[in-house]
Amino acid sequence: MSETPVKVIVDLSQPKGQRESIVPLTAEEIAERDAMAAQAAQDEADRQAAADALQALKDSAKAKLIAGDPLTAEEADTLVI
């Protein structure tokens, strides 16, 4: 069984040295954290997929330019003039 994650609460209304407390996460907070992890993983996958797709378009545009073949509008959009 894994340990319950904790959070550090810093109550700035208290004097220095008495502000910090370590509190276990509630079940609701753990569920929120799990949801955030899933969202973060999805967002990162989306970002990577978009970056890969852009790179593929650039590679294709470059190959067509070298070969003298016409570019698609999408490929042309990747060029910086």
Added chain:
Amino acid sequence: MQLIETIEVGSGGAASIEFTSIPQDGVDLVVKFSGRSTNGANRIACTFNSGSFSWIYLLGTGSSASSNSGTNSSYVYTGDSDYTANTFGNTEIYIANYTSATDKSISVDAVNENNATEAIQVIHAVKASMSQSITSLTLSGSANLAQYSTASLYKITAD
């Protein structure tokens, strides 16, 4: 710029660092954060006592650049457990007019260090839609923040 508090995560890590009862005698707030995640996640979320976010970012990985926009929590990039051992990410969050009763303008710049191909550098422009002052601020990871992750909260005063 006046330091309000610095917190370092202890052994075992922590899911989040939450500053509460933030003093209301400043003009702007600044958070400086050095962090590393305990799993493969390389970012954490920054949230306040209320408000929703809209953001746009420009991100570079070392080999490519991209931009994106969104409307959920504002994310802060940090070190990743998959990255070179003992490397941490650095982030600064600047919150203008944090005691105002109107929307807040926030900028975030962050880098993570990784002695490998990918290391992220990102600049966020964020609007926090809220009608009250910021009294609490939470930095929370989808995994634990590793030991020695450190958050410092500063205020900018008018005098």
